[in-house]
Amino acid sequence: MSAHNPHQTLHPIREFIDDQALAEKLRFAPDSGLIQLFENRMLLVHGFSLAALRRELIERLGLDKTREMFTRLGYQQGVADARSLIESEGGQTDTKLAMLPRLRELQGFVRNQAVDRMHFNEQTGDFWGDYYWQSSWEADAHLQHYSISGIPACWMMTGYACGATTTMMGRPILWREVECVAMGHARCRVVGQPLDECDDSAEHLKFLQIEDFVAAPGRRPPPRQDKGFQLADISSLPDLVGASASFNAAVHLLKRVAPTDATVLLKGESGVGKERFSKTLHAIGPRADKPLISVNCAAIPADLVEAELFGVEKGAFTGATVSRPGRFERADGGTLFLDEIASLPLHAQGKLLRVLQEGEVERVGDIRVRAVDVRIVAAANRNLRDEVKAGRFREDLFYRLNVFPIEIPPLRERREDLPLMVSVFVKRYSQRFNKVIKGITQRASEALWAYEWPGNVRELENIIERAVILADNDANIDLHHLFSGDEDNLEILFKLGPDGELTRSGRGEPSAAANTRVTDHPLPSAGDGSSDGLIASFLDTFGSLESMETSALDYALAQSGGNLSAAARLLKMTRAQFEYRLKKYRQLQRSH
Known part of the structure; x- marks a missing residue:
């Protein structure tokens, strides 16, 4: 070149x-x-x-x-x-x-x-x-x-x-x-x-590309052949994009379990991409040429759950005019993805457990038992252990599902993947809407980084789709194209300073103490002389280094509503650094 x-x-x-x-x-x-x-x-x-x-x-x-x-x-x-x-x-x-x-x-x-x-x-x-x-x-x-x-x-x-x-x-x-x-x-x-x-x-x-089924920015993963089977329709694979350590860890686990028939439990907040992971898991496994059937457990009325999952025989109840196989039968030989599994009513949980244990279903209104060979992939955006303790989820079913859990990180904990994902989504929607988008402005990029992403990857994709629609052809995506909806009152969270830099403002703005950088030990700066005078001035202002750090930690926690990751970002720390300091001062307080 x-x-x-x-x-x-x-x-x-x-x-x-x-x-x-x-x-x-x-x-x-x-x-x-x-x-x-x-x-x-x-x-x-x-x-x-x-x-x-x-x-x-x-x-x-x-x-x-x-x-x-x-x-x-x-x-x-x-x-x-x-x-x-x-x-x-x-x-x-x-x-x-x-x-x-x-x-x-x-x-x-x-x-x-x-x-x-x-x-x-x-x-x-x-x-x-x-x-x-x-x-x-x-x-x-x-x-x-x-x-x-x-x-x-x-x-x-x-x-x-x-x-x-x-x-x-x-x-x-x-x-x-x-x-x-x-x-x-x-x-x-x-x-x-x-x-x-x-x-x-x-x-x-x-x-x-941590694995060959992960898409690099700008291109899809190549067709894959492995141990006698081929992934026939690579274009149907969802875009799994990322290079962060937390994303790579989840992808490694996905690859480990894919060749087996083990039940997989995908955990994570709403919008992190659990359905994308489930489709990829099916596509890279030995059942790739068999059906993948998905069902959102939260979207099925409680009185129809059994009929949807296990099927129904003609005449079983009013309105059952024909016999119909359930999702288990339709997924026979392939994979059944049970999304939002925590939403299943208790009576359906018991029948689901029996199917998982016995490998056979009985349609509603039928006396015949049908054998099914189905791999189960479940997803939960609520902590199932907490649901068990609260009595809303069966403990025995939880252990049956929790064979191989994979935690999918939220977007705010893998922000380094934002430029890669934005590139993929901009290209996707530019092609779909027949537009040319040159790029994204730096202040728009900074806003994406600073945003908390309550809706995770799903929200990011929606925001980029909207931005591509709003941006002029042959132009750039700017801040007003991204956050033109009601995204957590972004206009209160951010403002442009006199130098054009994006800064936090208004609600949740930390005090000077909260913005102060603190360390576990007074670390002399490379090339500096004595720092005694500087330390003395801090002590005169705050009383002691301990009280200054404690105040900053407490303030950040209060401003973030108890969210440790958000509190750490307010103080320009990593979450691990914040937790270390918090634990240290809580122990000191108890000892006093």
Whole structure:
């Protein structure tokens, strides 16, 4: 591909980088064993040991799988660093983009040298970048272990660049290593541009597909053959898209259980994609050529549940003018998906349990028993253990269904997947409505990230569909196209500041104390002198570090209505950091 910049009119990032501003984000506390960059815990790892692990994985898993794994690892690191910059730094986008290469240098991965600096348009998401990578530890490690290679070797760095710029720009940005020291070139070189402008993106996107049935942005998964059966209609598969750790964990479990006949219980909030997971589970399993029958248990009137599930014989009750098989019989040999299983009335739960135990059904009004061979996939958006304790769900049925549970994470806990999913939905509805959508503005992207997503993926898809309809042809999706409905009073939650940045406002706005960054230990900043005066001023204001942290934690909890994840975000923490501090101070309060 050409390394020539096709976007000469785009705005270039600034050349000046404030190293001191970055150094202040790096904190060391040797006595407590903590190193933090922004609020993320870091580790100083021996490069040779990471290189040795890389080599062992190549020997065990093969080159392609290891490459995907390391690229995905770098992608997640890039997302984390970009979000930290966005949430902690003021100023313009070009300043934050310029900090990303420097930040990776600070972490010891490469030395960046711009061939053609990053150029961008934050209103449209247009982007271009061209860099030399010098002193790449990955290229050096690959050369040491394997000599000259036929493929590029800077996998973590490529993934990092993709994840960081995708997060910054709000649309998938693909970086490709066009030259690499490990291939015999004088130095490594990478070029970055929006995914939909790359003609050969397919070969570079494999790292975003944790499994072959997961769709990479911009394309569907390929047809699959495995152990004597073929997935005949790949176009019928729903789009499972994501690269976050929580999404990948659910996908791994799905692959593990797919070849079996085990009962699967899909758990998660409404709208997380349980039906998509059930369809994928059926499609990649050995029953793919048999029926997949779905039933929403909440949508069936209580007096018709048995007839719907088990069938009815002619004359069984008034209106039963013909014999009709139930969902179990229609799914014979295939899969039965029971959505919202917690909504089943108790009398139907008992009969369902018998069918699951015996493998046979008896139609309403019939005396004949019919054998059925059905794989059960159930879904619940309520905690079934709590339903059992409340007496609304049979305990024996719960244990029969809970053979292989898979927790599907809510969208707010996998926000790093937002740009990938937005790309898929924009493309889908642009094609459906015969429109050309250039991109999504950065302030619109920031709003998507900040929104709480009570309706999860289903709500995101609906919002993007609406935005594509509202946006002008050959234009961009902006903030007013996205949230034109009644999405949780978004106009109260967000406002545009004088510099054009999207900020929280109005209801739920945290106080100055709630916005204060706190740490478990007073961590001296890298390159700083004594911090005694600063600590003393804090103590004069708040009384003690303990009371300041306790007040901030309590305030954030109150503002978020007890939601730990939301409270952590108010304080710019991870949920794990918030829970640690909360537990520590609750223990202190009890001891006093």
